[in-house]
Amino acid sequence: MLWFRLTALRFACVLPLLLATLAPRPASAQKQPAGDDGYLFHDSHFHLTNYVQEGTDIHRFLEIMGNKVGRCMLSGIPLQQQWMYANTGEFAPEYYTQTDAPLYYYSFTDAIIANAYLQLTPEERKRFDPMITGFNPTDMYAADHIRRVLKIFPGVFSGIGEFSIHKEFVSSKIAGEVATLENKALDRILEFAAEVGMPVVLHCDVNTPFPRPNQDPYIVTNLRKLAGRHRDVVIIWAHIGLGRVVRPVEDQVGMLERALEDPESSNIHFDISWDETAKYLVATPETTEVMANLINRYPDRFLFGTDSVAPKTREQYLETYEAYAPLLAKLTPEARHQLLKGNYERIFDKARKNVRAWEAANARPRP
Ligand SMILES: [Zn+2]
Numbered sequence: 001m002l003w004f005r006l007t008a009l010r011f012a013c014v015l016p017l018l019l020a021t022l023a024p025r026p027a028s029a030q031k032q033p034a035g036d037d038g039y040l041f042h043d044s045h046f047h048l049t050n051y052v053q054e055g056t057d058i059h060r061f062l063e064i065m066g067n068k069v070g071r072c073m074l075s076g077i078p079l080q081q082q083w084m085y086a087n088t089g090e091f092a093p094e095y096y097t098q099t100d101a102p103l104y105y106y107s108f109t110d111a112i113i114a115n116a117y118l119q120l121t122p123e124e125r126k127r128f129d130p131m132i133t134g135f136n137p138t139d140m141y142a143a144d145h146i147r148r149v150l151k152i153f154p155g156v157f158s159g160i161g162e163f164s165i166h167k168e169f170v171s172s173k174i175a176g177e178v179a180t181l182e183n184k185a186l187d188r189i190l191e192f193a194a195e196v197g198m199p200v201v202l203h204c205d206v207n208t209p210f211p212r213p214n215q216d217p218y219i220v221t222n223l224r225k226l227a228g229r230h231r232d233v234v235i236i237w238a239h240i241g242l243g244r245v246v247r248p249v250e251d252q253v254g255m256l257e258r259a260l261e262d263p264e265s266s267n268i269h270f271d272i273s274w275d276e277t278a279k280y281l282v283a284t285p286e287t288t289e290v291m292a293n294l295i296n297r298y299p300d301r302f303l304f305g306t307d308s309v310a311p312k313t314r315e316q317y318l319e320t321y322e323a324y325a326p327l328l329a330k331l332t333p334e335a336r337h338q339l340l341k342g343n344y345e346r347i348f349d350k351a352r353k354n355v356r357a358w359e360a361a362n363a364r365p366r367p
Pocket residue numbers: 045046047162307
C-alpha cells in the first residue's frame with residue numbers, strides 16, 4: 001500500500017514535532033469530564049433501515065444499544081434499490097452491489113424514521129437524533145422537502161443526512177442528474193440548514209474509485225469551496241471520504257491537516273465511521289499512530305460512528321468500535337472523550353435546540 005508507506009515516511013520526517021505534541025499535557029486538559037455516564041460512545045452515524053427500506057425495530061435497537069451506547073443519530077437510507085425482474089428475476093436484491101438495476105430517491109424514509117421515533121417514550125427519545133435524508137440533492141426543491149418534513153413532524157428531527165454526493169458504485173446507479181458539490185440545489189439545502197441550525201452529514205468520496213496516478217482529487221477542492229460558501233453549517237464529512245475501494249489519497253493526512261488548519265474550513269468535521277474506513281486507518285501501527293496524533297491535536301473535529309445498517313445483534317453493531325481499539329488506545333483521555341461522546345453532545349445538543357426554536361416559530365405543534 002503505497003499511501004501508507006509514503007505516510008510512514010512523512011511521519012518519520014515530522015516525528016520530532018509529533019513527539020512534542022505527545023508531551024504530557026497540563027492536568028486540566030487531561031482530566032476526564034465530570035459525570036461519566038458509563039457508555040462506550042454515542043453513535044454519530046447510523047442507519048435504522050437498509051437499501052430496501054427494511055430494518056431493525058426501534059425497540060429491539062434500544063436493547064442492542066443497551067448500556068453500551070448512549071445516544072445515536074437515526075438515519076434511514078435515502079435511496080431504494082429497485083427489484084428489477086428483467087435483471088435478477090426471482091432474486092430480490094437488498095444491497096446496491098447485488099444488481100445492475102438503478103436506485104431511486106425514496107422520500108418516505110423520513111416518515112419511517114419519524115414513525116419509529118414517535119413510538120418511543122419521551123425518556124427513550126432523548127437517546128436519539130433523527131435525521132432527514134429523503135430528498136434528491138440535485139433537485140432545487142430538495143430544501144423544500146426538508147422544510148416540509150420539519151413542519152409535518154415537529155419535535156422529531158435534529159439534522160440532515162447522511163446523504164451522498166460522490167459515492168462509489170452508488171452515484172452512477174441513480175437515474176437522472178448526477179449529484180455534484182457545485183449544484184445550486186445543494187447550496188439551497190445548506191442555506192436552509194444554516195437558517196434552521198441543523199448539522200449536515202455528507203457522504204462524499206475523497207476521490208474516484210480507480211484514479212490515475214497523480215490525478216488531483218478535484219472533489220476535495222470542491223468540498224472545501226462548499227464549506228467556505230456555508231460557513232455557518234456544521235458539515236460532518238462521512239468516513240473522511242474513504243470507501244470500499246476509494247482509498248486514502250496519497251497525501252490524505254496532509255490534506256486533512258490543511259483542512260484542519262484552515263479557518264475557512266473550520267465548519268468541516270470528520271466522521272471515522274464504517275469498518276471500511278477503519279480498515280485503512282488502523283491498517284498498520286504507523287497509520288494508527290499518524291491518525292491518533294491528528295485526532296489528539298484536533299480533538300474537537302472528529303466523531304465516531306458505526307455506520308451500522310439495520311443491525312441484528314449487539315456484536316454486529318459494535319464491530320466498528322472494536323476495530324478501532326488500537327486507535328482509541330493511542331488517544332489522550334480528552335481526545336478519546338471528544339471523539340466518542342463530547343463532539344456528538346456539543347453538535348447535537350445545539351442542533352436540537354436550534355430546530356425546536358425554528359419549529360416554534362414556523363410549525364404548528366404536533367397534536
Ligand atoms: Zn452511512
